Amino acid sequence: MSQEFPCIDLPLRDRLAATDRPLLSYEFFPPKSEAGMLALQEAVEGLVHTHPDFVTVTYGAGGSTRNLTFEIAALLRRFRYGPVMPHLTCVGSSRAELDTIADRIWEEGFRNIMTLRGDPPKGETEFIPPADGLACARDLVRLLKARHPEFCLGVAGYPEGHPEAASAQSELDYLKSKIDEGADFITTQLFLENDAYYRFVERCQTAGITVPILPGLMPALSLGQIRRITTMCGATLPPELVKRLEHAGDHPDRAMSAGILWCTEQIVDLLQQGVPGIHLYILNQIRPAMSYQLAQTVLEMTR
Numbered sequence: 001m002s003q004e005f006p007c008i009d010l011p012l013r014d015r016l017a018a019t020d021r022p023l024l025s026y027e028f029f030p031p032k033s034e035a036g037m038l039a040l041q042e043a044v045e046g047l048v049h050t051h052p053d054f055v056t057v058t059y060g061a062g063g064s065t066r067n068l069t070f071e072i073a074a075l076l077r078r079f080r081y082g083p084v085m086p087h088l089t090c091v092g093s094s095r096a097e098l099d100t101i102a103d104r105i106w107e108e109g110f111r112n113i114m115t116l117r118g119d120p121p122k123g124e125t126e127f128i129p130p131a132d133g134l135a136c137a138r139d140l141v142r143l144l145k146a147r148h149p150e151f152c153l154g155v156a157g158y159p160e161g162h163p164e165a166a167s168a169q170s171e172l173d174y175l176k177s178k179i180d181e182g183a184d185f186i187t188t189q190l191f192l193e194n195d196a197y198y199r200f201v202e203r204c205q206t207a208g209i210t211v212p213i214l215p216g217l218m219p220a221l222s223l224g225q226i227r228r229i230t231t232m233c234g235a236t237l238p239p240e241l242v243k244r245l246e247h248a249g250d251h252p253d254r255a256m257s258a259g260i261l262w263c264t265e266q267i268v269d270l271l272q273q274g275v276p277g278i279h280l281y282i283l284n285q286i287r288p289a290m291s292y293q294l295a296q297t298v299l300e301m302t303r
């Protein structure tokens with residue numbers, strides 16, 4: 001990765017510990033086509049003025065877009081986006097390779113990593129660790145902390161349960177073990193009903209998990225898209241949102257507006273409840289980020 005603007009990010013843990021205002025973060029993903037790359041660049045340019053506190057870049061399934069993750073992270077840096085947090089998964093790498101990647105991330109000046117196991121390859125239901133690799137995100141947290149103790153690490157949490165969870169309690173115990181290994185915060189899987197998040201936070205607190213839990217939100221772009229995603233990740237698709245998206249019919253703009261409005265309502269409520277931040281899965285587009293700006297406007301008007 002070429003580094004045109006050498007810099008060393010601040011670990012986010014201090015910023016997360018400060019409670020003066022909630023953080024805003026966006027998630028980008030490495031596109032697979034040239035058109036996708038142009039759309040991403042447009043979004044990156046168009047969103048600078050919204051001043052997110054940090055941004056993250058996903059790690060391609062199967063590690064396929066691994067280098068692209070770092071290229072996009074470098075691109076985001078050029079736009080002075082603040083701390084850029086690459087995601088890293090256990091997929092496709094041995095321990096030795098993960099050590100090398102960890103060193104590279106450190107040397108490039110990144111200090112924050114979203115630490116994940118990753119999904120099984122397409123068509124497979126079970127995650128099989130790579131040869132001499134790691135089986136779960138907890139082990140990756142351990143590896144990264146052993147390599148560079150100063151890394152600030154985020155891990156995934158699942159308000160409605162991970163599809164592979166044996167039970168709600170075993171999942172919670174396991175989540176706590178990721179924190180006990182040194183993870184600094186949790187970002188949740190997307191949810192479309194805030195009660196799922198509030199219940200999850202309560203259960204985490206009861207289990208002794210005290211790190212910040214950032215709600216992850218995704219504005220629906222269309223009924224088909226949100227159906228696909230919720231089916232994949234096991235999140236509940238509220239009938240009221242389905243009704244609104246059906247009402248938008250075949251108009252992509254109207255459907256996206258309905259999705260953004262729903263997400264805006266979620267954000268207003270979450271901010272009123274004092275969440276530590278909002279993480280937006282913006283799908284490399286500008287409009288989904290509007291849900292946060294709209295929520296701010298609503299809150300200012302009602303203050």
Ligand SMILES: Cc1cc2nc3c(=O)[nH]c(=O)nc-3n(C[C@H](O)[C@H](O)[C@H](O)COP(=O)(O)OP(=O)(O)OC[C@H]3O[C@@H](n4cnc5c(N)ncnc54)[C@H](O)[C@@H]3O)c2cc1C
Binds near residue numbers: 059118157171
């Ligand atoms: C915020 C966020 C960002 C993501 N970014 C990416 C990305 O960039 N690239 C990508 O490929 N995927 C990404 N994903 C998807 C993620 O890789 C999948 O959800 C994957 O199936 C699980 O990853 P994990 O890190 O949660 O795994 P883990 O935390 O290792 O485990 C997943 C689940 O399996 C069960 N489990 C695992 N080990 C144990 C154990 N020892 N004991 C009990 N239960 C256990 C638990 O139910 C646990 O919640 C992301 C998900 C989220 C929420």
